[in-house]
Amino acid sequence: DIQMTQSPSVLSASVGDRVTLSCKASQNINKNLDWYQQKLGEAPKLLIYFTNNLQTGIPSRFSGSGSGTDYTLTISSLQPEDVATYFCFQYNSGWTFGGGTKLELK
Amino acid sequence: EVQLVESGGGLVQPGRSLKLSCAASGFTFSNYYMAWVRQAPTKGLEWVAYISTGGGSTYYRDSVKGRFTISRDNAKSTLYLQMDSLRSEDTATYYCTTGSFDYWGQGVMVTVSS
Numbered sequence: 001d002i003q004m005t006q007s008p009s010v011l012s013a014s015v016g017d018r019v020t021l022s023c024k025a026s027q028n029i030n031k032n033l034d035w036y037q038q039k040l041g042e043a044p045k046l047l048i049y050f051t052n053n054l055q056t057g058i059p060s061r062f063s064g065s066g067s068g069t070d071y072t073l074t075i076s077s078l079q080p081e082d083v084a085t086y087f088c089f090q091y092n093s094g095w096t097f098g099g100g101t102k103l104e105l106k
Numbered sequence: 107e108v109q110l111v112e113s114g115g116g117l118v119q120p121g122r123s124l125k126l127s128c129a130a131s132g133f134t135f136s137n138y139y140m141a142w143v144r145q146a147p148t149k150g151l152e153w154v155a156y157i158s159t160g161g162g163s164t165y166y167r168d169s170v171k172g173r174f175t176i177s178r179d180n181a182k183s184t185l186y187l188q189m190d191s192l193r194s195e196d197t198a199t200y201y202c203t204t205g206s207f208d209y210w211g212q213g214v215m216v217t218v219s220s
Contacts, residue, residue: 034207042212043201043210043211043212044151044201044210046207046208049206049208055208087151089151089207091207095141095153095156095207096153097150097151097152097153098150100151
């Protein structure tokens with residue numbers, strides 16, 4: 001089974017900061033990776049699909065990149081409404097979510 | 107507008123059964139693979155079961171194989187998850203999702219406890 005490791009587990013940042021979240025797969029997942037945002041008490045929401053494609057309606061400050069085993073989600077200018085937990089998700093072989101990165105305001 | 111509405115959750119004793127339903131609307135249900143994903147309290151997400159458009163192909167995570175059954179009724183645009191021999195570790199919020207995991211229901215809580 002493919003394992004997905006996210007880092008850091010908790011990230012504190014200020015409004016306006018550029019924020020980078022990392023996700024590492026245990027083997028090559030061929031860019032078959034999505035990113036989700038989950039706010040407290042809500043269902044996950046798809047932000048980025050297939051590594052770098054912005055889902056409809058998602059602000060352009062969110063972007064994704066990566067290849068092979070290493071992937072990143074970047075928020076170019078952190079907003080208060082971005083406080084949430086972010087999960088990466090691979091579907092190259094089976095389906096596996098990462099453990100999540102909790103993003104807090106400093 | 108795509109809507110997925112789960113129901114059927116609740117408190118159940120270990121070893122008992124529960125059946126979740128997910129009513130879909132706003133898209134052609136019969137054309138979509140569907141899945142169930144769960145999230146234990148304060149924990150991460152894990153996929154539970156996956157079903158093809160016609161229901162002929164199903165997939166389960168190892169920990170629920172032989173205990174859970176995913177099914178669908180395309181005429182009713184409804185997805186199901188029959189959960190038997192429930193264990194405390196099955197306690198979680200269960201989400202219904204489309205097979206590409208792009209649309210999610212609001213989730214339904216299942217608590218397995220004596």
